[in-house]
Amino acid sequence: MMEEIVLEAAHLSKVFRSGKQDVEAVEDVSFQLRQGEALGIVGESGSGKSTVARMLARLTDSSGGCIRLFGKEITHARGKELRDVYRKLQLVFQTPGASFDPRRTLGAGIREGLRNQGLSRSAAALRAGELLKRCGLGKEYAGRYPHQVSGGECQRAAVARALGMEPRILICDEITSALDVTAQKKILELLLTLKQEEKLSFVFISHDLALVQAFCDRVLVLYQGKVMEEGTTEEVIGSPSSEYTRRLVASAL
Amino acid sequence: MRQNRRKKKLIFFSVLAGLLLATALFAGYLCPYDPYAQDLSLAQQPPGPEHLLGTDRYGRDLLSRVLAGSTVSIYASLGLVAAVTAAGTAAGMACGWRGGWLDAVVMRAADLFLAFPSLVFALAVAGVLGGGLPNAVLALGAVGWPKFARLARGLTLAQKNSAYVMASRMSGSGGWKILIRHVLPNIAGPILVTSVLEIGTMMMELAGLSFLGLGVKPPAAEWGSMISDGRSLLQISPWMSLAPGAAIFLTVMIFNLLGDTLRDYLDPKERERNRQKKEETKR
Structure with missing residues (x-):
């Protein structure tokens, strides 16, 4: 039986105005993401991967097209509606250190979302400890500042923060690109556990084809903002x- | 090593500024004579053991008047700077965060106020509303806030699209919460430094308005009006203008040096370099 469609992008486009010139960063991108599925979005730098991620997370407005989350259109969601979107969809950023307020501890960053959901101070602290543990970090990391931990540890804390909102979809925007191979492996193991045990759906943005091959069920290839190819990971990477x-596969493998 | 030296400098100038504030606060208890008691038999006495800074044309002790004047000069400037910092920062943050018509309207208003030289604007306000300290403060406040609004707007714009602000938004925090919890603490450093540096400027401008007869009215002791009072006797009794002039010079210098030291101390690049050095030493 086919799984439910949890996220759908239809004819998504984004135009940036640069002086008098319009730059089309994303052009007519469409895809569907099913429950428990990991969709990889690959392409070279500047191909529009991160812009797509930010449009999906409503961190930037799209210039055209529409986004549906569990069948409900969220293309122009604002206010309370947007807060509801973030209970179902979260984004983990490329730069782990920069995604936490440098003046607040990692624990404070994780507790913020939990407190916004109505948890008491003590319940939020307890839950933050559990989330950190689930992501392979000790409770003591809650008291550390972003600059006091490694990139890999910070990224796991960022995943813990996202999981605190209990989302059904996790958008990972090049979350391993700033990490060394050991940290990359640990993050990948964490994501695989979440995918298998929690049936989370993923939009996994990366330019590392080996990682995409190890994690994703389907792949979408972007080039200059346009979809070049879409299919299962075996199809796209095995026989593009x-x-x-x-060219992309040849240069990577 | 360099950071330690900066810390010591910061402590030194903070103590000096603290002493000034304490002097201004307890001026009433520190005055050796009544600053308003006139005795024409003692008029224009040069500095000496009886009157350390001499006396003015009415025989009033200048040291007592400088001390009494510090309360108005320092606290009016501090109050004014606090008000323009708060108003300018709030306006700038709102503009940077919301953008759109609010940004356009408030920033054009700021441009309008910035176009006026502050003293000329104060003269115009005094012409319409009359002289006196409240109107002088109002006039300087009106031309003082745009500087902070511009600064806060730029700093807020830089933070607005940072990953941690986006992450906070995705954690379900609303605009106000993000601005107060995340943006404000991260932009406070440069604003605080500008604010401390502005104390000296405001003090000079308030004194300038009083000098022109548009600020504090006689017989109230205020440094600007005291300089103005001694101006006509500058060649016969120079101490009448020099004493309050020296008080302004010292106070402005202390606050400016405090601002400079604070800026060096809060420099994020320098702090990051020191943090890295510390970590390397630990390893």
């Missing part, structure tokens, strides 16, 4: 149909 994907 577009010339660009062939």
Whole structure:
């Protein structure tokens, strides 16, 4: 039986105005994400991957097209509606250190979302400890500042913060690109556990094809803001149909 | 090493500024004579053991008047700077965060006020509303806030699209919460430094208005009006203007040096370098 569609992008586009010129960063991007599925979005730098991620998370407005979350259109969601969106969808950023307020501890960053959900101060502290533990970090990390932990540890804390909102979809925007291989492996193991045990759906943005191959069920290839190819990971990476994907695979593997 | 030296300098100038504030607060208890008691037999006495800074044309003790004048000069400037910092920062943060028509309207108003030289604007206000300290403060406040609004707007814009602000938004925090909990603490450093540096400027401008007869009215002791009072006797009794002039010079210098030291101390690049050095030493 086909799983439910949890996230859908239809004809998504984004135009940035640069002086008098319009730059089309994303053009007519469409895809569907099903429950428990990991969709990889790959492409070279500047291909529009992160812009797509930010549009999906409503951190930037799209110029055209629509986004549906569990069948409900969220393209122009604001206020309370947007807060409801973030209970279902979370984004983990590329730069782990910069995604935490430098003047507040990691614990404070995790507790913020929990307190916003109505948890008491003590309940939020307890839950933050549990979330850190679930992501392979000790409770003591709650009292540390972003600059006091490694990139990998900070990224796991960022995943813990996202999980605190109990989302059904996690958008990972190049979350391993700033990490060394050991930290990359630990993050990947964490994501695989979440995918298998919690049936979370993922939009996994990366330019590392090996990681995408190890984690994603389907892959979407972007080039200059346009979709070049979409299919299962085996199809796209094993036997690419577009010339660009062939070049991308050849240069990576 | 360099950070330690900066810390010591910061403590030194903070203590000096603290002493000034304490002097201004307890001026009434520190005055050796009544600053308003006139005795024409003692008029224009040069500095000496009886009257350390001499006396003015009415025989009033200048040291007592400088001390009494510090309360108005320092606390009016502090109050004014606090008010323009708060108003300017709030306006700038709101503009940077919301953008759109609010940003356009408030920033154009700021441009309008910035276009006026502050003393000229104060003269115009005094012309319309009359002289006196409240109107002088109002006039300087009106031309003082745009500087902070521009600064806060730029700093807020830089923070607005940072990853941690976006993460906070995704944690369900609303605009106000993000501005107060995250943006304000992260932009407070440069605003605080500008604010401390502005104390000296405001003090000079308030004294300037009093000098022109648009600020504090005689016989109230205030440094600007005291300089103005001694101006006509500058060649015969120079101490009448020099004593309050020296008080302004010292106070402005202390607050400016405090601001400079604070800026060096809060410099994030320097702090980051020191943090890295500390970590390397630990390893």
